[in-house]
Amino acid sequence: MTQGDAPVLLERSDGIATITLNCPKTLNALSEEMLAALQSALDELATDKSTKAVVLRGAGTQFCAGHNLKEMTLRRRDADGGKAYFNALFATCSRMMMSIVRLPQPVIAQVQGIATAAGCQLVASCDLAVAADTATFATSGVNIGLFCSTPMVALSRNLTRKQAMEMLLLGEFQPAARAVEMGLINQAVPEDELSHAARAMAAKIVSKSPVAVKIGKNAFYEQSEMGLEAAYAYTGAAMAENMMARDTEAGIQAFISKKPMPEWSGD
Numbered sequence: 001m002t003q004g005d006a007p008v009l010l011e012r013s014d015g016i017a018t019i020t021l022n023c024p025k026t027l028n029a030l031s032e033e034m035l036a037a038l039q040s041a042l043d044e045l046a047t048d049k050s051t052k053a054v055v056l057r058g059a060g061t062q063f064c065a066g067h068n069l070k071e072m073t074l075r076r077r078d079a080d081g082g083k084a085y086f087n088a089l090f091a092t093c094s095r096m097m098m099s100i101v102r103l104p105q106p107v108i109a110q111v112q113g114i115a116t117a118a119g120c121q122l123v124a125s126c127d128l129a130v131a132a133d134t135a136t137f138a139t140s141g142v143n144i145g146l147f148c149s150t151p152m153v154a155l156s157r158n159l160t161r162k163q164a165m166e167m168l169l170l171g172e173f174q175p176a177a178r179a180v181e182m183g184l185i186n187q188a189v190p191e192d193e194l195s196h197a198a199r200a201m202a203a204k205i206v207s208k209s210p211v212a213v214k215i216g217k218n219a220f221y222e223q224s225e226m227g228l229e230a231a232y233a234y235t236g237a238a239m240a241e242n243m244m245a246r247d248t249e250a251g252i253q254a255f256i257s258k259k260p261m262p263e264w265s266g267d
């Protein structure tokens with residue numbers, strides 16, 4: 001397999017890693033092989049200190065059409081009717097989504113064309129999302145007999161209850177403008193400006209102190225699972241940890257001395 005044929009491409013430049021789902025002929029559907037490659041790219045980036053932000057995109061004209069329905073259909077012919085395969089597949093998918101959340105670097109979804117079902121869930125699981133104004137978003141599994149389980153988790157935490165239920169139960173494709181309105185994505189831009197807009201967002205993150213970004217991202221997700229009192233206590237401790245970092249001291253010192261921000265060391 002050449003690098004160009006790999007199910008997932010991983011490129012790095014200027015502190016930004018770009019992960020590309022690379023199976024345009026299935027609209028980048030998440031096959032078993034694609035999920036494993038995506039997991040391995042995320043695992044590699046988790047320990048890569050030179051990467052400060054990650055962009056996740058799809059090759060070709062679409063972002064991602066969800067799980068690979070052709071592979072899933074074939075595996076129904078397994079001796080156990082596909083039970084072991086399905087259990088492993090959805091567990092792998094859930095682990096991968098959690099890896100995006102746990103990744104020290106923020107992940108930006110760069111969405112062109114369709115993001116549906118597990119593809120829409122990928123967008124919801126990313127920290128930030130920029131889409132072409134022609135992009136559409138759905139959890140269309142319900143149209144073919146599948147209630148989108150993992151998107152339910154991601155959407156119910158991104159949208160209001162009524163909006164999430166509307167997507168999950170009606171399976172309709174929502175235009176990018178509505179996705180912005182619902183808070184599913186941050187920004188919709190003209191198609192020819194999409195990659196520039198995603199990269200510009202990533203570059204802004206690269207310019208910040210990586211230690212502040214890492215502590216901040218982690219604390220954001222941790223506190224969101226807690227009650228109010230525990231959340232304030234947890235984020236206070238995270239802020240104190242942030243204050244102890246060498247970069248934070250240097251940044252505050254530069255502010256007080258009216259100097260430009262330092263080169264961040266990552267410590």
Ligand SMILES: C/C=C/C(=O)SCCNC(=O)CCNC(=O)[C@H](O)C(C)(C)COP(=O)(O)OP(=O)(O)OC[C@H]1O[C@@H](n2cnc3c(N)ncnc32)[C@H](O)[C@@H]1OP(=O)(O)O
Nearest residue numbers: 025026027029065066067068069070117118140148149150
């Ligand atoms: C918990 C999460 C669960 C899930 O994720 S379950 C998966 C749910 N996903 C879906 O229900 C989406 C299925 N796909 C579609 O409904 C349509 O596609 C689209 C609306 C996304 C796009 O329609 P159009 O633009 O007309 O393209 P096209 O001709 O249907 O697709 C182009 C090629 O891509 C293959 N493909 C599309 N989606 C998938 C998929 N999810 N798994 C495997 N292959 C897929 C098709 O079959 C076809 O291929 P060929 O040209 O050989 O016929």
